[in-house]
Amino acid sequence: TKAFIAAALTAVDSIHLTKLKTPLALVFTSDEEIGCLGAKRLAATRPFRVRYAIVGEPTSLQPMRAGKGYCLAEIVVRGREAHSAYPQLGASAIFRAARLIQAIEEIAEELKSDRRDGFDPPYTTLNVGLINGGSAK
Known part of the structure; x- marks a missing residue:
């Protein structure tokens, strides 16, 4: 600084x-x-x-004595477009991304058990800071 x-x-x-x-x-x-x-x-x-x-x-x-560090990732989730009347012909990237975010949240909860005194909070944290996608209305 x-x-x-x-x-x-x-x-x-x-x-x-x-x-x-x-x-x-x-x-x-x-x-x-x-x-x-x-x-x-x-x-x-x-x-x-x-x-x-x-x-x-x-x-x-x-x-x-130490710092937690920082890592940034950008994840692209792809799907296959289909008409909303026939979703079975496609694969929703939005639904896939939602499942991925839920998995990240579960990992974040598991990380809370690996505690390191001296840090606030005393465990590794994960954050999903931005999501956007889709073009259909």
Whole structure:
């Protein structure tokens, strides 16, 4: 976040860099809203090894040892169109998507049993954030 960058730069200004026994690197990545492209490039090149890192994500000033992570998926469900009077001649992508969403919801419920203290909520979460489909009226 921008506030973290300002805080980190202010903190570094108070350090006597010539007295450090090991190098200090400040690494800021970009494009977090569109897939963390900067972080991916950095990880791919592995320009240096680190012993400690401070990640400037919002945690309400609570130190954390790990983050839950994030994964985004786009799923396309296909069907076969048919006249509404003869649905047996087709395959409804909407019905298929509904079954898929129900399966995702069941998996989300199962994940609640694998708890990890220190996270809020203390389990992996799943979310179906957007669905659209169909063109018939």
